[in-house]
Structures are given as structure tokens and as C-alpha cells.
Amino acid sequence: MASVLVTGGAGYIGSVTVDLLIERGETVVVLDDLSKGHADAVNDRAAFVRGDIGDRDLVRGLAAEHDVTSVVHFAGLIAVGESVADPLRYIDVNVARSANMLAACVDAGVGQIVFSSSAAVYGTPDGVPIPETHPVRPSSPYGWTKASFETMLGYADAGYGLRSVCLRYFNAAGATPQRWERHEPETHLIPNVLAAAADPTRSVSVFGDDYPTPDGTAIRDYIHVEDLAAAHLVALDHLAGGGPSERLNVGTGRGFSVLEVIESARRVTDRPIEVRMSGRRTGDPPILVADSAAVRSLGWEPQRPALDDMIESAWRRFGG
Numbered sequence: 586m587a588s589v590l591v592t593g594g595a596g597y598i599g600s601v602t603v604d605l606l607i608e609r610g611e612t613v614v615v616l617d618d619l620s621k622g623h624a625d626a627v628n629d630r631a632a633f634v635r636g637d638i639g640d641r642d643l644v645r646g647l648a649a650e651h652d653v654t655s656v657v658h659f660a661g662l663i664a665v666g667e668s669v670a671d672p673l674r675y676i677d678v679n680v681a682r683s684a685n686m687l688a689a690c691v692d693a694g695v696g697q698i699v700f701s702s703s704a705a706v707y708g709t710p711d712g713v714p715i716p717e718t719h720p721v722r723p724s725s726p727y728g729w730t731k732a733s734f735e736t737m738l739g740y741a742d743a744g745y746g747l748r749s750v751c752l753r754y755f756n757a758a759g760a761t762p763q764r765w766e767r768h769e770p771e772t773h774l775i776p777n778v779l780a781a782a783a784d785p786t787r788s789v790s791v792f793g794d795d796y797p798t799p800d801g802t803a804i805r806d807y808i809h810v811e812d813l814a815a816a817h818l819v820a821l822d823h824l825a826g827g828g829p830s831e832r833l834n835v836g837t838g839r840g841f842s843v844l845e846v847i848e849s850a851r852r853v854t855d856r857p858i859e860v861r862m863s864g865r866r867t868g869d870p871p872i873l874v875a876d877s878a879a880v881r882s883l884g885w886e887p888q889r890p891a892l893d894d895m896i897e898s899a900w901r902r903f904g905g
């Protein structure tokens with residue numbers, strides 16, 4: 586039976602996507618080296634292989650053994666700051682190993698790939714909402730690696746007819762009853778805000794209050810992880826229906842500032858949450874909000890766009 590190979594299926598967004606694929610009856614194989622992911626986040630009904638996406642023989646063998654017809658490629662490193670400090674590590678995983686994975690897909694005759702790209706490909710945008718036609722000019726090695734793999738996928742389509750959808754994620758947030766965000770160290774805003782809510786000895790740092798925004802703090806387009814995961818199924822269906830390769834923003838189209846996120850968390854948790862103002866984090870753009878008309882035209886709509894709901898779903902993990 587045809588199956589979907591999910592690389593990085595033990596991670597935050599990957600594990601939720603695997604759940605949705607299995608729920609709708611797909612056969613799923615997860616490939617994850619567990620360098621960041623968690624084995625207990627992999628759905629019991631998926632076949633799980635611990636291994637390296639850069640191992641071309643392994644990926645080719647898996648694709649043949651499981652009759653893989655499409656791949657969802659999540660596996661990769663995700664921290665912008667870390668990519669500035671150690672760019673070659675990011676190039677190794679997100680470009681070189683990913684290129685081996687792609688070559689194995691071509692070897693095995695995989696016809697379709699959905700790729701976890703990022704709003705980081707745009708760098709600091711000229712304006713918001715950001716359409717997909719906005720120039721790609723990443724301002725970090727991380728964003729560059731995402732843009733590079735997008736380019737490789739474009740060449741793979743032209744050269745081998747391997748069609749793909751690059752989903753340019755905005756800010757994934759929230760949790761499902763089974764899966765949640767577990768990064769080590771945690772750099773993301775919402776888990777850090779909730780950690781400060783859960784532990785009164787902790788505070789949350791606000792990175793910059795002098796941005797050109799109404800309250801001076803940076804604005805992001807937060808999207809519930811379940812909505813983000815659902816976009817992968819829409820992308821797979823688009824490709825399965827013979828649709829052409831696409832690059833699609835995935836966000837709700839609504840932005841919230843850092844202070845609005847903290848206010849929402851105070852409401853949801855009913856805890857005070859101590860805040861420390863600190864300087865801007867290098868490389869953070871002031872405002873990122875998606876123009877998501879293109880993915881909506883494929884039939885995707887966010888079902889859980891309310892920030893309080895995203896934060897509440899994440900708070901349950903802290904016993905809330």
C-alpha cells in the first residue's frame with residue numbers, strides 16, 4: 586500500500602501532522618534521528634525508523650520497502666540565532682543532508698514533496714501582509730538554508746518532474762492533547778511566557794520595545810499547530826490531484842505583539858507573569874504577517890485562529 590514518508594515526524598509540527606495523516610487513513614513512515622524529536626511523540630500506528638535523512642541508501646531503501654509515493658520533509662534545525670553562531674551545522678542538515686534525502690526521493694521515483702519552509706526566507710519584509718511574490722532575501726543562515734532547499738526543489742521539478750509544495754510557516758503555536766512543543770533550549774515566545782506563568786520565580790524577557798509598532802514590541806502571525814499541520818494535508822491533496830509546484834505562506838493573516846501575547850497568557854492562566862524588558866534579539870524583523878490567500882484558495886482555512894485558544898491549548902501541558 587502506498588505510504589507517506591514523514592521526516593522529522595517526532596518533532597512538534599511533524600508529530601501533529603502524522604496524527605492527522607493517520608486519522609484520515611494514510612499509511613505513514615516516520616524517519617527521525619531523535620536529535621531534537623521525541624520517540625514518544627510518534628503516533629503508535631506509524632512505522633518509525635530512527636535514522637539520518639542524509640543517508641541516501643537508507644532513504645531509498647525505506648521508500649522502496651514502504652512504497653512511498655509522497656514525502657513530507659520536516660527534519661531540520663530551526664533556531665535562527667544558533668544558525669548565525671554555527672552556520673555550517675545548518676548547511677549540513679538543512680541543505681547537504683536534505684539534498685541527499687531529495688536525491689533518494691528521485692532515485693526511488695517519489696512523485697511529491699511537501700517541505701517545511703519558513704517566513705524567514707523573506708528576511709525583513711518591505712511591508713505586511715507578505716505575499717509569496719515578495720523577494721526572497723533571508724537575513725540569517727537559517728533562512729538561507731530554507732530558501733536554498735526551496736530552490737533545489739524547483740530544480741528537481743524542472744529536471745525530474747518531482748512536484749513540491751513549500752509551506753512557508755509563520756509562528757507555530759499551541760498544542761494538541763497528545764503533542765506539544767518541547768525544544769531544548771526553548772527560544773520561542775509562548776512556551777517561555779507559559780514557563781514564567783507556571784513558575785513565579787521566573788520571568789519572561791521581552792526582546793525589544795522600540796520597534797515601529799503600536800506598543801513597541803515585535804508583531805508575529807501565530808498559527809495553531811493543528812491548522813498548520815492541516816495545511817500539509819491540503820498540500821498533499823493538491824499534488825495528488827496533479828497540481829503544480831507551489832510556495833505558500835501559512836499564517837492566519839493577523840498579527841499580535843509580544844505584549845499582546847503576554848496579556849493573552851495572563852488572561853488564560855490567571856497568573857501575573859513577570860516581564861523584563863531587554864534589548865532586541867539580533868535578526869528579529871519588527872513585523873511578520875502572512876498574506877495567506879494562496880493557501881486559502883486551495884481550500885485551507887484556519888479553524889483555531891484565536892490567540893487565547895492557542896495559548897490555552899499550550900497551557901494544558903503546564904497543568905493548566
Ligand code: UFG
Pocket residue numbers: 663664665703704705727755756772773774775777789790791792793803804805843866869873
Ligand atoms: N520573544 C521575546 N521573548 C522570548 C522569546 C521571543 O520577546 O523569550 C520575541 C521575539 O523577539 C519575537 C517574538 O517574540 O519578536 C517571537 O519569537 P519566537 O522566537 O517565538 O519566534 P520567531 O518569530 O523568532 O521565529 C519563528 C520560528 C522560526 C522562523 C521565524 C520566521 O520559530 O523558525 O519564526 O521568521 F524562522
